[in-house]
Amino acid sequence: MAQVNPTEFAILGLLAEQPRSGYDIKKEVGERLGHFWSESFGHIYPMLRRLRTKRLVSSRTERSTAGRPARRVYEITERGRAALEAWFVEPPPPVRPRNELLLRIFLGRHAPPETLARDISAYREQVDATLERLREVRREVAASPDAGEDALYWELALDYGIEVFTSLAKWSARAERRLRGP
């Protein structure tokens, strides 16, 4: 088993639920994986082609609503499901953190006045918005009848987001206060 490109598996994983187009995949990533994953069109389309070359997915063209461009819908193959499962066997590569906001803070002594407070403030707003969205989704999940086999994993991913973003919100509020001074 050679190198693994995580994007391939993100795509494969979403196709394992149901057939989707590149456009659908982008949307799904944004809506459901947004707090821990992201993909761009410029990466998704070439990866879909690569997966087809490897026979991990098949595709058909759907001539849809008049005027709209044709959709190319991809479906996972048996080989694809096997590859997805095999992906989990090797443990994930070590994380290499790259948090630019933190880099700025660490080097904050060299920052012109106000710039750090401005950045943290903007960050806090984003974090708060994400947190609210995650909590809402969790309420929906909790209220709905059991969503089947996937429920446990979605909940774990959701809990991760809520836990981490809550601490991020706390930290950034405190940091902002400290930077704006007493």
Place this chain on the structure above:
Amino acid sequence: MAQVNPTEFAILGLLAEQPRSGYDIKKEVGERLGHFWSESFGHIYPMLRRLRTKRLVSSRTERSTAGRPARRVYEITERGRAALEAWFVEPPPPVRPRNELLLRIFLGRHAPPETLARDISAYREQVDATLERLREVRREVAASPDAGEDALYWELALDYGIEVFTSLAKWSARAERRLRGP
């Protein structure tokens, strides 16, 4: 102001403290920025050359201890300090999260038995170790007399780590319990 490569500023920021070699920079990143930043030699050395071409740093060769290769020590220039300050003016680009562990969890339905629990367990151990290290550093910081202008920023970066890693530890312990079953 054109593109900004964060690595350039990580390096410039460390050189703003004192002159250092590429090797020193790598070490410093690992020891003091490790919980939010990382760099490889294969990136640092070319970036140092680039910074020199831009006249943001100057360098001198230090023929050191016998047998050892010569050290090339870099020093930040006035232009370099100005560039570092200017870096803060533009707000940081939006974060694009890419957390492979979470991707695996989200797609966990397709994972062979035990693999997820194994990964989370390994992750938890790492998180615990980092957390312990961060707490130790904070105790040192708290015990030492005021470290000057930098102290505030180091504390903020340290607090970030402690806050976030604490929630990560909590989450991963809980996730592990849920995956191993009652």
Place this chain on the structure above:
DNA sequence: TCCAACATGTAAGGAGTTACATGATTTC
């Protein structure tokens, strides 16, 4: 009238990693 959503794809280019080359010294 303008913007968002729908929809696919390519080209260019930068970012960043791993592996390789080289080799002495110190520490366990």
Place this chain on the structure above:
DNA sequence: GAAATCATGTAACTCCTTACATGTTGGA
């Protein structure tokens, strides 16, 4: 005797983003 530390650098390669090209429909 092995492994870590000190020390610099290049080459090959992958990953991934941004910008561009193209065009319709529906809603505010």
